[in-house]
Amino acid sequence: MSEKSNNEKLNLAEIFKSNDYFALKEASLKILKKTPGHIDALNALAISYKELGEIKNAEETFTLLVNGGAKVDYVYSNAGNFFYNIGKIDQALQLQKHAIKINPNNINALNQIGMALSNKGKDKDAIKYYKDAIKIDPNQDSTYINLANSNRNLERYEEAAKYYGHSDKKMAKCQQLECFYMLGDHQEFYKNLDFLSKNYSPHPLAATLSKHASIRFDREDNYSFCPEPFDFVYKSDLFQKNNFDEKLLKDFFSVVNNLSLSVKQQSLLKNGKQSSGNIFLINEEPIQKIKKIIIDELELYKKKFKKHKAGIIESWPENYKLYGWLIIMEKDGNLGAHMHKEGWVSGSIYLERPKRVEKFDGDLLFSLHGSNYPTDNKDYESKLVQIEKGTMVLFPSSLFHGTFPFESNEKRITLAFDVMPVE
Numbered sequence: 001m002s003e004k005s006n007n008e009k010l011n012l013a014e015i016f017k018s019n020d021y022f023a024l025k026e027a028s029l030k031i032l033k034k035t036p037g038h039i040d041a042l043n044a045l046a047i048s049y050k051e052l053g054e055i056k057n058a059e060e061t062f063t064l065l066v067n068g069g070a071k072v073d074y075v076y077s078n079a080g081n082f083f084y085n086i087g088k089i090d091q092a093l094q095l096q097k098h099a100i101k102i103n104p105n106n107i108n109a110l111n112q113i114g115m116a117l118s119n120k121g122k123d124k125d126a127i128k129y130y131k132d133a134i135k136i137d138p139n140q141d142s143t144y145i146n147l148a149n150s151n152r153n154l155e156r157y158e159e160a161a162k163y164y165g166h167s168d169k170k171m172a173k174c175q176q177l178e179c180f181y182m183l184g185d186h187q188e189f190y191k192n193l194d195f196l197s198k199n200y201s202p203h204p205l206a207a208t209l210s211k212h213a214s215i216r217f218d219r220e221d222n223y224s225f226c227p228e229p230f231d232f233v234y235k236s237d238l239f240q241k242n243n244f245d246e247k248l249l250k251d252f253f254s255v256v257n258n259l260s261l262s263v264k265q266q267s268l269l270k271n272g273k274q275s276s277g278n279i280f281l282i283n284e285e286p287i288q289k290i291k292k293i294i295i296d297e298l299e300l301y302k303k304k305f306k307k308h309k310a311g312i313i314e315s316w317p318e319n320y321k322l323y324g325w326l327i328i329m330e331k332d333g334n335l336g337a338h339m340h341k342e343g344w345v346s347g348s349i350y351l352e353r354p355k356r357v358e359k360f361d362g363d364l365l366f367s368l369h370g371s372n373y374p375t376d377n378k379d380y381e382s383k384l385v386q387i388e389k390g391t392m393v394l395f396p397s398s399l400f401h402g403t404f405p406f407e408s409n410e411k412r413i414t415l416a417f418d419v420m421p422v423e
Helices: 003-017 021-034 039-051 055-067 073-085 089-102 107-119 123-136 141-153 157-164 170-183 186-199 204-216 246-256 285-304
Strands: 234-237 269-275 320-335 345-352 364-367 382-385 391-396 400-403 412-421
Touching: 003 021, 003 039, 021 039, 039 055, 039 073, 055 073, 073 089, 073 107, 089 107, 107 123, 107 141, 123 141, 141 157, 141 170, 157 170, 170 186, 170 204, 186 204, 234 285, 246 285, 246 345, 285 320, 285 345, 285 391, 285 412
Parallel strands: none
Antiparallel strands: 234 391, 269 320, 320 400, 320 412, 345 391, 345 412, 364 382, 364 400
16 A cells, blocks of 8 residues: 555544544545545545435445455445444345454454344344454443343343443443343342432433332332323324325335335334334435424423423433334234333334224323333333324333234334434
8 A cells, every 4th residue: 555545544534533524525535536446535435424414325335335345344344334224234244244254353343243133133143243352352341232232132131230230331330220120139229220310310211110110119219310201291193284294104105115124123013023223314305304393393392391390301412313213013013011221202103003993903002011020010000192193102211112902904104213312
């Protein structure tokens, strides 16, 4: 490699570290104008497109790169990261496997292979790749979290708690708290809940656990996130809004049907499928229009509840990303009660709704119990919300929710989403 080429590579790396993706895009295009096949410039350009939301351009550039037979592992690993994020899991998996053929010590590729396998419900296989990554670097926080997540999925709570303990991140501490709860270790549970309350800002998973434990053990719930979660359920009829109509839905489905999104393994979902990746990364007009509608409704949600003294409003994240996915159910389909650990506020828009045969067919049920938590034969409050096509529901991510099964042969199609804090 020439000295000039090395300097160009170093310059791109410095711009990348600054997170100035407009500058990275311009610098990459400048190099490519002189040297059209410059691998590092193409790689930097693809990354800048991804970060700037130019998803079509990013996909075209990453595809050009990997089809060009580059001999550097990070090209395939970066491309794999991108395809994973937009929900093309099989493609991402193959790219990451190619990356470790070139460089068996590529820790990002090993972790991403594990995450792709976990997405497909193959957590035992995923664990092997995470352990290989730890052998290379025993100090990388994210690998231990991934390893803990797969053990948690396999209900190996003791192992999961141990691995979560390697991280000081709030999410890891909350996941560890959940493991102690599932293990029945009440002393560790309350000790860690108290530590979280005093040393970390509110988190919906800790709130869920605190509320559930308060009922199970007849103790007061003092956690600050959302002590009365049913009061924060908000329903809206989007067809009453000027910018939501049947044409938008038709255009949305036309785009989605051409995306070839992978299916995410979801153990609580019966007679249905869930899309992988974040649908809002797709820079198509109908998708972005619906994203804008959601953001507008979130502002109304904050205004509606601003007088409430609760962490969900008072500690609303300054920076967040909207993460969305589709859930498509067939006859007799239903989704078991669960909460969204990575969210803050969660929501759903009902794009298609099957006709009612029984009174509550396909409706939404909120509860203070779910996720197979132990109940000790206590009663946990629940609340029914009737939904129709065009209904949007917003609610605290700490609140368990599931669906009633339905008997109609029509499909139930939901666009689900989370407000996910960016720390």
